[in-house]
Amino acid sequence: MARLAQTAGLTDVQQEILSTVRDFVDKEIIPVATELEHRDEYPQQIVDGLKELGLFGLMIPEEYGGLGESLLTYALCVEEIARGWMSVSGIINTHFIVAYMLKQHGTQEQKDHFLPRMAAGDIRGAFSMSEPGLGSDVSAITSKAVKDGDEYVLNGQKMWLTNGGTSSLVAVLVRSDEGHPEGTAPHKSMTTFLVEKEPGFGEVRPGLTIPGKIDKMGYKGVDTTELIMDGLRVPAARVLGGVTGRGFYQMMDGVEVGRVNVAARGCGVAQRAFELGVQYAQQRHTFGKPIAQHQAIQFKLAEMATKVEAAHAMMVNAARKKDSGERNDLEAGMAKYLASEYCKEVVEDAFRIHGGYGFSKEYEIERLYREAPMLLIGEGTAEIQKMIIGRRLLEEYRFQG
Numbered sequence: 001m002a003r004l005a006q007t008a009g010l011t012d013v014q015q016e017i018l019s020t021v022r023d024f025v026d027k028e029i030i031p032v033a034t035e036l037e038h039r040d041e042y043p044q045q046i047v048d049g050l051k052e053l054g055l056f057g058l059m060i061p062e063e064y065g066g067l068g069e070s071l072l073t074y075a076l077c078v079e080e081i082a083r084g085w086m087s088v089s090g091i092i093n094t095h096f097i098v099a100y101m102l103k104q105h106g107t108q109e110q111k112d113h114f115l116p117r118m119a120a121g122d123i124r125g126a127f128s129m130s131e132p133g134l135g136s137d138v139s140a141i142t143s144k145a146v147k148d149g150d151e152y153v154l155n156g157q158k159m160w161l162t163n164g165g166t167s168s169l170v171a172v173l174v175r176s177d178e179g180h181p182e183g184t185a186p187h188k189s190m191t192t193f194l195v196e197k198e199p200g201f202g203e204v205r206p207g208l209t210i211p212g213k214i215d216k217m218g219y220k221g222v223d224t225t226e227l228i229m230d231g232l233r234v235p236a237a238r239v240l241g242g243v244t245g246r247g248f249y250q251m252m253d254g255v256e257v258g259r260v261n262v263a264a265r266g267c268g269v270a271q272r273a274f275e276l277g278v279q280y281a282q283q284r285h286t287f288g289k290p291i292a293q294h295q296a297i298q299f300k301l302a303e304m305a306t307k308v309e310a311a312h313a314m315m316v317n318a319a320r321k322k323d324s325g326e327r328n329d330l331e332a333g334m335a336k337y338l339a340s341e342y343c344k345e346v347v348e349d350a351f352r353i354h355g356g357y358g359f360s361k362e363y364e365i366e367r368l369y370r371e372a373p374m375l376l377i378g379e380g381t382a383e384i385q386k387m388i389i390g391r392r393l394l395e396e397y398r399f400q401g
């Protein structure tokens with residue numbers, strides 16, 4: 001085996017894309033990632049490079065100027081990028097989810113208006129479900145849209161927008177009671193609005209404020225923000241799909257592909273942690289030999305590599321299932337759950353292998369140690385994945401007695 005996490009059955013085009021991305025990661029991302037992360041600096045040069053490679057349009061259909069590639073190709077690229085620096089994969093992830101939602105659910109006018117510029121990376125997307133009082137329980141959303149002529153007026157506060165400052169298009173999920181009688185199930189009275197704005201902070205459009213960056217433990221470089229809507233007026237033509245009441249389903253569809261993406265990030269970070277651990281273990285000597293020659297360390301490396309392989313296989317399986325047109329919520333939930341848990345464990349083992357040096361900011365593993373926990377939370381916590389998996393299992397294995 002040449003290296004871990006190989007994928008059988010890729011086309012020549014997929015192999016070429018992946019080798020270009022891997023090369024870019026090795027040359028342009030890994031050498032600068034830790035320094036930029038410590039300064040919490042936005043990686044503008046890297047983003048420009050990704051734009052040039054066409055990665056912002058990887059899954060956008062060719063008719064809109066994208067590369068029209070599959071979810072599998074996208075996920076494998078994300079795995080490579082996260083191996084270099086997880087924050088960079090975060091920059092393309094919300095963009096990818098919004099482009100996917102537009103492709104699947106947008107009106108023709110919305111696709112024509114947004115997708116070509118999204119493919120070029122000139123419009124960049126963020127998506128916003130969470131609020132200060134909720135994350136897992138999306139049905140409890142309190143932000144609201146009220147119809148006023150040909151427009152909707154939006155009020156409320158959103159939380160945790162990845163790319164909230166740097167994006168120019170935000171897909172925002174709010175409650176829209178208009179047209180839905182009293183007592184309608186919460187998920188049937190939600191609507192996704194496509195909100196265009198200027199990148200930056202402060203009042204970026206009348207009625208819309210992005211207060212500033214949230215100071216985070218890891219996942220630095222990429223901006224995470226709040227979003228405040230105070231009488232924000234959005235034309236009715238910017239209701240995703242043109243019809244209210246479908247937002248919950250549209251967002252859940254987006255999150256489902258997002259979960260494959262988070263699994264891919266977990267795979268990439270775990271691979272990098274393994275690489276760092278296996279290298280360090282052969283350089284550091286104790287009791288007269290490299291620590292890699294102590295069986296306890298070899299066992300650690302064996303466990304780490306097995307987890308990297310298992311997570312990769314599940315992530316690839318979930319992506320292929322979606323690409324084949326089948327429902328993949330079970331596979332995506334399992335892949336996201338397993339890959340994020342394994343990632344945390346592999347990173348911790350690599351940290352332990354580094355001994356005291358793992359605690360020093362000079363060593364890359366220190367950064368990975370602060371980054372891995374975000375994967376346990378984003379796109380649904382482990383508990384939420386297990387709820388999805390459990391429900392689906394009871395559907396599949398219904399008791400027939």
Ligand SMILES: Cc1cc2nc3c(=O)[nH]c(=O)nc-3n(C[C@H](O)[C@H](O)[C@H](O)COP(=O)(O)OP(=O)(O)OC[C@H]3O[C@@H](n4cnc5c(N)ncnc54)[C@H](O)[C@@H]3O)c2cc1C
Pocket residue numbers: 094127128129130133134135136137159160161162163216219224374377378379380381382383384
């Ligand atoms: C860095 C970062 C970036 C993010 N980016 C985005 C983004 O771009 N857009 C966006 O919309 N959101 C984003 N989020 C929000 C993220 O999706 C939520 O944080 C996540 O869904 C969890 O929600 P919460 O934080 O409100 O936790 P809560 O929902 O309050 O959960 C707290 C704890 O309770 C558990 N729990 C909740 N309900 C149950 C239950 N029924 N049974 C058992 N346990 C339960 C959870 O698993 C968790 O352990 C981001 C978050 C972070 C940290």
